[in-house]
Amino acid sequence: MDKQVGKFTSEQIVTHVIIGISIMLLFITGLPQRYPEHLGWMISTIGLSKVMFIHRLAAIGMLSSAVFYVINSMLCWIFVGNKYFKKYMLPIFPTSGDVSDFVNDVSVWGEQKTDYYKYSWLEKLSLWNDMVVNWAILGVTGIVLWAPWLFAPYIPVGYLSVAKSFHSGFAVFSLCVVLLHFYIVHLTPSKFPMAYSMFTGTVSKEEVKEEYPRWYRELSGEKHG
Amino acid sequence: MVETKSVIKKVGFPLVLVSMLAIVVAEIGVGGIVVTIGLNIVMLLILIQIIAMLYGFSKSLVIFYKSEQHPLYSPARIATIEEQSES
Numbered sequence: 505m506d507k508q509v510g511k512f513t514s515e516q517i518v519t520h521v522i523i524g525i526s527i528m529l530l531f532i533t534g535l536p537q538r539y540p541e542h543l544g545w546m547i548s549t550i551g552l553s554k555v556m557f558i559h560r561l562a563a564i565g566m567l568s569s570a571v572f573y574v575i576n577s578m579l580c581w582i583f584v585g586n587k588y589f590k591k592y593m594l595p596i597f598p599t600s601g602d603v604s605d606f607v608n609d610v611s612v613w614g615e616q617k618t619d620y621y622k623y624s625w626l627e628k629l630s631l632w633n634d635m636v637v638n639w640a641i642l643g644v645t646g647i648v649l650w651a652p653w654l655f656a657p658y659i660p661v662g663y664l665s666v667a668k669s670f671h672s673g674f675a676v677f678s679l680c681v682v683l684l685h686f687y688i689v690h691l692t693p694s695k696f697p698m699a700y701s702m703f704t705g706t707v708s709k710e711e712v713k714e715e716y717p718r719w720y721r722e723l724s725g726e727k728h729g
Numbered sequence: 730m731v732e733t734k735s736v737i738k739k740v741g742f743p744l745v746l747v748s749m750l751a752i753v754v755a756e757i758g759v760g761g762i763v764v765t766i767g768l769n770i771v772m773l774l775i776l777i778q779i780i781a782m783l784y785g786f787s788k789s790l791v792i793f794y795k796s797e798q799h800p801l802y803s804p805a806r807i808a809t810i811e812e813q814s815e816s
Contacts, residue, residue, distance in 0.1 A: 524778070524782045525779060525782055528776075529779070532779075535771070539768055542764060542765040543765075543768055543769070680752060682775075682778075683745050683749055683774065684745070686774055686777075687741060690741075690778075691741030693735070693737050696741075698781050698785060700788070700789065703788065704789050704792070
């Protein structure tokens, strides 16, 4: 058996499962409301009240995963220290290298290997899409749309329709990112039928060598190229 | 398996591209059967992801449970390996 390298913590695995299931349920129940002329069959089969109930239940799941992840990361950073931050949090921040990786991938798709570190730009895009778009923008606008009477005294009524436009517009953007995520974890030939690293928390050293050469060089003690 | 992978290589990217284009076209306001099919493919892909998520998570739990039941399983050994990989 290949030697395994830790990539995700158990908290990240649990958060990923909760957010993954909730966001898929949010898409399944939200898309028919966005495109009723194409996907109206779903609302007429299940009923709008049930669709909305599942949508709100999934929203609670997604927001609770956000709260859990943020609090857990902060506590780990405080109690475990900079070692945790450097190993699990620092690699997810976008760098200028991601831009050049993106340019390299798009310009010579499949011909030249990109020198990735722990996460590729597409993985970072999925993660930041979750944190900025799903948790912050969709979360806030979703709460406003869920209970407009709570916010009506404080914000102009016109803002509610803006919130609705933001909610559905950013949901479509998020869906496009999720579809790209679907491609990299399921439909990439080397990963088909699915990548298990997000569930086991580890990747084989061979896979690291193949897909994340810069991280592999760091693990084997070589200098950054 | 090699054949499956070559099929996936040919089908995978166009499938995702078609579904994303269907979203873009639907956003512009264009209707038609092609867009409806594209959006239904999107729903199918999302459904597959839910199944994959549940399958992957339950499979990893089973593996974890089985490894703990193995006669050679030792928490101390696992801790040592983790400590070595941390340093």
